[in-house]
Amino acid sequence: MSTPSDLGLSSATTFPYSVAVAVQNHLKDHGKDRQSFFVGNLDSVLDRLEEWRRELPFVQPFYAVKCNDNKTLLTLLSRAGTGFDCASKKEMQQILQLGVNPERIIFAAPRKAEDYINYAHEHGIDKIVVDSEDELRKLAEIVPSAMIFLRLRADDPTSRVRLSEKFGSDLLEARGILQVAVDLSVKVTGICFHVGSAALDPGAYVRAIAMAREVYDYNETLSSKHPILIIDIGGGFTESNFRLLAPAVRSAADMYFGGETGIQWVAEPGRFIVSEAFYLVCRVLGTRKRLVEYVDGPNQNHYFHAELFVNDGIYQNFLNALVEGYIPTPVPLDPSGRPYGLPEREDKSYSYTVWGQTCCGADKIKSNCRLRCEMQAGDLLCFPSMGAYTHVTASGFNGFTARAMTVWTSSVRGREKLKEANRVGSWWNPLSHGESELLVRRG
Known part of the structure; x- marks a missing residue:
């Protein structure tokens, strides 16, 4: 050896x-x-997933497919039980072909072609993001039964790639969209945001979660029969910033939603899982x-x-x-x-x-x-x-x-992780491999 x-x-x-x-x-x-x-x-992917579960155990990751769509990677993540953030018909097809339940997919593009919306609906993908009244009306006409996520404008000005100029509604716009949703009898059941790619400021998540609470409370004042059930904190996480940002997310979630037992928390990490x-x-x-x-x-x-x-x-x-x-x-x-x-x-x-x-x-x-x-x-x-x-x-x-x-490669340690997880019936299921010391696959 x-x-x-x-x-x-x-x-x-x-x-x-x-x-x-x-x-x-x-x-x-x-x-x-x-x-x-x-x-x-493979070891690095497993380590990041385990770290996520340690630091943010109440937040279900929906991996951002746009970040890296390697088939072996997506297969591993699907077996690990993650959800998936898809932005196009092709990305939805990639995930569905792996046998993933459509409930584990968010169609996260705020602007979508009508045929993409039809494809999502025909394949049972009901979680769909909007950030404007125009897009809301489009959904109401094509898929009135959709579980709509309203994207808020959140910003970390120190992030590597800022997204707030292009995406998200401010507080006043969000209130207007919620009122139109009531008028159209469609259900806004989620709030989402993205502070920016490779974020650096923990306060950006605190501010965004505080804004989400304001939108949540406003929705409660309307005659809507559909309460907000899901908060999606988006992405922005990297291996180097995660332990700085995770405590801020935990603290803000407890501060602004600690008394709400019916809220499901999700996120859309990409870099954090695959970059390293x-x-x-x-x-x-x-x-x-x-x-x-x-x-x-x-x-x-x-x-x-x-x-x-x-x-x-x-x-x-x-x-x-x-x-x-x-x-x-x-x-x-x-x-x-x-x-x-x-x-x-x-x-x-x-x-x-x-x-x-x-x-x-x-x-x-x-x-x-x-x-x-x-x-x-x-x-x-x-x-x-x-x-x-x-x-x-x-x-x-x-x-x-x-x-x-x-x-693809894995050390003995990584392979043993997969074996043990499969034995105890946790999220993990091992990829097939030979008896050699190192797992090396191409795909």
């Missing part, structure tokens, strides 16, 4: 042993395939030197700047380089997938601009990417935290492959 040192791993390596095994095994089996590929870490679970491995197509070595500052640190061109880009799995302006620093690997060790001179670093492979001049993945070794054509870069909004945005522009293969 290989050891971490056999695989070139050290304490400085930033990805798990099982991921290193999966990378190197894939390269052995597909050495002639020069496409970038993902490694999905996926690694993207790209091959260096070539390099180009731009600057010579120079001395910088009193410590006389030596830098070498060059440009790297890799077999991926913003039109494939790196759109976040444009939309969010952030891509994590990769781990450099040799052509066989072994991480490069630190060079003898640890004060020497190499600064790269990493370019994508298309002919577009804006296809830049990362500027000033500092690595501790000099890269050459044929080497690899393993980017961590690439599970959210990556392959789902791929376009295939310039004729390059739009979808990258995903290799």
Whole structure:
């Protein structure tokens, strides 16, 4: 059996042993395939679900399919008992094909084509979101029996991607929509909001839940026969912010709805569950030197700047380089997938601009990417935290492959989690696997 040192791993390596095994095994089996590929870490997905249940046990997660629609991932989540936030007919089809009960699906797009609404209704998906009177009237005409969720305008101005300018109704608009719902005899049974993607301010959730309480109370004053039964706190959670935000959600839920025993709480996490679970491995197509070595500052640190061109880009799995302006620093690997060790001179670093492979001049993945070794054509870069909004945005522009293969892996610990959960009859059901030490699947 290989050891971490056999695989070139050290304490400085930033990805798990099982991921290193999966990378190197894939390269052995597909050495002639020069496409970038993902490694999905099952342990990470299970860890995030368990953390959610510890921190927010009263909130049922409805996974945001738009974040990552890998079929193996969706299968795992469906067996785990999560619900699903779908925004289109295709996403609803993907989830229904897994055998998921339609009651576990929210059609969460505030604006929808009529044929999408008909499809949802024909397949028993009744939880549908609106944020305007116009959309409410559309639903009342097409599906008067729908369980309508009213989306409020909530905002964390420090979030990575703000949504409040495009989505949600303010308090005055929400009151008007509720009155129209009474007039049309349709039922608004849920309140939802989304403070922004990758949120940072716990107070944004407190303010949104407080607003939800105002809307809840106003609905009680109307002649509606349909009380608010569900509060949907949306998304915005990441692995790094979750333990900061979860206490605020718990406190606000207790403060504003502690006396309401009939309320069901749900959320729509995406990044939190999958971002850290996926690694993207790209091959260096070539390099180009731009600057010579120079001395910088009193410590006389030596830098070498060059440009790297890799077999991926913003039109494939790196759109976040444009939309969010952030891509994590990769781990450099040799052509066989072994991480490069630190060079003898640890004060020497190499600064790269990493370019994508298309002919577009804006296809830049990362500027000033500092690595501790000099890269050459044929080497690899393993980017961590690439599970959210990556392959789902791929376009295939310039004729390059739009979808990258995903290799799934799990340690013995992850596999035992699945076995034990299946034995005691909890949410979990194990995926099929062989008797090898590591679970490696492609899908």
